[in-house]
Amino acid sequence: MASTTETGHAKNVANFEELIGFCTAYGANYNPSKASLKLGALNTLKATANANLQAVKTAKTNFDNATNAREIAFKQLRPLATRVINALAATEATEQTLADAKTANNKIQGKRATKAKETTTGTTGSNASPAKTISTSQQSFDNLVDHFAQLITTLSAEPSYIPNESELSIAGLNTYLADLRAKNTAVVNTFATFSNARITRNVTLYNPNTGLLDIAKDVKLYIKSIYGTSSQQYKQVSALKFTNSSI
Numbered sequence: 323m324a325s326t327t328e329t330g331h332a333k334n335v336a337n338f339e340e341l342i343g344f345c346t347a348y349g350a351n352y353n354p355s356k357a358s359l360k361l362g363a364l365n366t367l368k369a370t371a372n373a374n375l376q377a378v379k380t381a382k383t384n385f386d387n388a389t390n391a392r393e394i395a396f397k398q399l400r401p402l403a404t405r406v407i408n409a410l411a412a413t414e415a416t417e418q419t420l421a422d423a424k425t426a427n428n429k430i431q432g433k434r435a436t437k438a439k440e441t442t443t444g445t446t447g448s449n450a451s452p453a454k455t456i457s458t459s460q461q462s463f464d465n466l467v468d469h470f471a472q473l474i475t476t477l478s479a480e481p482s483y484i485p486n487e488s489e490l491s492i493a494g495l496n497t498y499l500a501d502l503r504a505k506n507t508a509v510v511n512t513f514a515t516f517s518n519a520r521i522t523r524n525v526t527l528y529n530p531n532t533g534l535l536d537i538a539k540d541v542k543l544y545i546k547s548i549y550g551t552s553s554q555q556y557k558q559v560s561a562l563k564f565t566n567s568s569i
Contacts, residue, residue, distance in 0.1 A: 330567030334527060335371045337562040338534050344558050354544050358537055371534055374523035381516040388512040392505040403430045409490050413482040426473035432461050463506050470499055528568040535564045
């Protein structure tokens with residue numbers, strides 16, 4: 323479901339199209355000297371605004387799809403890392419190597435290696451502020467990729483780690499790592515496109531003086547000037563509401 327803000331953009335463009343309809347219906351009476359208020363310019367602005375709205379929808383869909391694909395791919399990471407640790411434990415790896423691998427796995431699983439640290443702010447005694455826990459979990463997608471890469475590096479240095487299961491092999495793990503990186507990068511890139519599409523849309527709709535909202539206001543003032551404040555024509559257009567939804 324579209325958010326209230328996204329609906330607001332579409333409503334502004336729809337009302338602008340209705341405004342153009344009224345201006346067109348006024349015929350020869352609608353003849354502003356200002357170039358940006360002429361019907362040709364209004365229709366061009368409407369077409370640009372509609373194209374911008376569609377570009378945002380397309381970019382958001384691509385971003386959502388990339389986010390979903392990343393979520394699905396990363397869902398396999400924690401159980402796979404656990405299987406890797408079990409496979410390593412069944413080899414001739416030293417306790418130190420197994421400990422290093424477990425450290426990387428703990429970070430992947432979001433487990434604390436040590437008890438969380440606490441700090442207090444302000445003064446000591448009765449005036450001390452409540453303790454704040456410092457999180458040691460590093461669970462962003464970027465961090466998860468880094469932890470998994472570290473786990474693979476540890477496994478790669480262990481000669482006895484040669485599992486028969488392809489998904490647990492070094493080659494299989496590196497293939498999965500490359501997929502995680504690609505899907506994470508796709509989210510970053512599609513978000514950039516989505517963000518830029520919104521910027522372009524907001525410039526078209528809300529830029530001072532040249533944006534759709536300010537142009538609509540000027541059109542209303544022009545109609546008010548030729549028909550009068552109490553005219554039916556001005557009542558038609560003044561009823562059309564435009565809201566700045568760029569926030």
